[in-house]
Amino acid sequence: MPFTLLPHLRPDTPAPASRHAPFPRYNFSGGHNDPASTPVAALRAAADAVFAREGRTLATYGLESGPLGYRPLRDVLVAKLARYAGIEAQADDILITSGSLQGLDLVNALFVSPGDTVLIEEDCYGGSISRLNRLGATLIGIPQDAQGMRIEALSETLNRLKTNGVTPKYLYTIPTIQNPSGSVMPLARRRALLELAMTAGFPVVEDDCYADLVFSGQRPPAIAALARQAGWDGVIHLGSFSKSIAPALRVGFLVAGWDIMSRLLALKQDAGSGALEQMVLAEFCATHFDAHLAMLRAALQVKADALVAALAEQFGTAAEFAAPEGGIFLWVTLPLGVDTSRLAELAARSGIALNAGAEWSVSAPERSRRRLRLCFANPSVDVIRAGITELAQVCHREFGVPVRSGNVVKT
């Protein structure tokens, strides 16, 4: 008789995945990066050098660096964190993870049980939202403006929770190049957020994955930097090389004090993250990181400008957005009546992929439904232009928006 899977499944198993479809012609979904900016030659040379020098250490789990990850990469990060984010950390405050997503999973495994309350930006990274939902957490979205999470709204939420006897398990924020909005939280607001967390005593998880991609190259210190200056150990800082070097290299990192780190380490039962990628990145970053980043930022700025121009040309005033301060995403609001989940379905038939707002938001459906996230890093400028032209036509056909597709020019 055939095998019957259903009776063996855990009750909370998610729905099965679909078969993989090849990349669409116009791919504005996900967080893929610019192929032309991948530093192939320098990565290749780095691989060659580390194989020659340390290839035999691959015979041991964790190389000779222990479970925190390849020591030279942690040393590179010590310098990078100080220079870019203002974080004064030691090598043993840093854990290399298999992408920053593993960092998120470890944080959730440390803190979150079903029913726990987690604070998060109202519009935020879909992968963080879906993970917390799957764990049965109660997500409270904090409203944002062009400078990120609104402190007044956060304060009100905390007061309300306190009245109800609830302490949040943690607060999750992407303060520097927020995903999806592209905003950067100014220093004063970072201080105020930290002050609230210190007073109430809950941990802050700072996801800094896009922080290297501020177009101007200027960014405020990380919240983790401010906390360390205040001698407060409650901030867990997450970072990644996915956005600054290459997403397919699954290398992220996590910065925390030993009290938290020793417990996260106990949960990281994977026998180490991929060593070759750590070795190659350490070798590459030691000499090439800054120059590569300057080049990548410039390339992304060109694409961001192209997307902004294409939207203005094709959607006119129907597409509202703030030009991003960096990163790889644009967060767009379409007029009332547009349902971006439906738009995504229809667009897919025309070879266009995008992320509908509902998956990137914990706000009310009537607010998130008309938003969408467009990633401009992977498609070429020509593909961006052609894709947005096509998207405007699809959107016009279904929703009558933009009113006169192709004829409205934003002034």
Added chain:
Amino acid sequence: MPFTLLPHLRPDTPAPASRHAPFPRYNFSGGHNDPASTPVAALRAAADAVFAREGRTLATYGLESGPLGYRPLRDVLVAKLARYAGIEAQADDILITSGSLQGLDLVNALFVSPGDTVLIEEDCYGGSISRLNRLGATLIGIPQDAQGMRIEALSETLNRLKTNGVTPKYLYTIPTIQNPSGSVMPLARRRALLELAMTAGFPVVEDDCYADLVFSGQRPPAIAALARQAGWDGVIHLGSFSKSIAPALRVGFLVAGWDIMSRLLALKQDAGSGALEQMVLAEFCATHFDAHLAMLRAALQVKADALVAALAEQFGTAAEFAAPEGGIFLWVTLPLGVDTSRLAELAARSGIALNAGAEWSVSAPERSRRRLRLCFANPSVDVIRAGITELAQVCHREFGVPVRSGNVVKT
């Protein structure tokens, strides 16, 4: 005020990890491999070739292969699984994982809730045992002999469970080079095990991580091969390159039909496993795998022989073991009265690391307490000899075993 972590922790958080200690002088613990057998030059050439040819694809999550993993590596595995394990699989039946441990985690996430029953070899891989314990599973150890899990004992257990209305969530087995015993389950027993699983309808998780390391190069077909021949989809087959190439490359794989695969994929929310390691392995394995494996097996056989000889020389008849049929471990039984957890503590002070039996067994303490697992792959032959000499002295001092250390020669 300082940050206080404790009130925020999930109630089931494990104890914090200790600070990392450098490798001990005599390292018989864990599953590290032979540094001299790491195919550094060929891996280096493979890296060079894939960077040159496909480096730019690193800009996309999942390269261009989708969530199952790098397609050329899955193609390599299709051929390898057919040739070595007798498994007739398609590329889409294979999921590349971040080490076979991620495969185990996915399997557990699919099946296991607290209180569920899982069948497992009585002496088995500590990482599988600890994972299932942490999930609150009820582990039932099936007694083994020199040919692996005893079918009669399995059958009795199944009858008893059936009487109590319990169906196991799955059966976990390492049939080929069992960890820790090094045994290989013969074909007839594989057929009998599969028959029992098919009749009762529970899934079998076949962990084949060491299967490439049978010293003779001859192995029976995998249980997954037999199940596929029978048209039965209930076997999940796990494998790894950790033991055949290098442990620090965290690349494993999982073979299953789409019914199970589509659900495992829905649980694999890591944005893909490390691409560079997949690319390098695919390139390397396509031309070098067989020759490398023959070389590695020979090197491991030499070390296994050295360990067997050193134990005979130093422990005499006090150390009982079956010479392994392959792999990297020896599973040793010491006389009644020896407590290997205590021995491991004392040995550590003399620079010797080993795995005590209690962590590698679900059997009664009086049985597992006097066993230990020694990994012979990482230390050199000289280090093996010196380490076992030292271990015999430590053991003699504490337990009076071996009786006349260094003077008893096994004949």
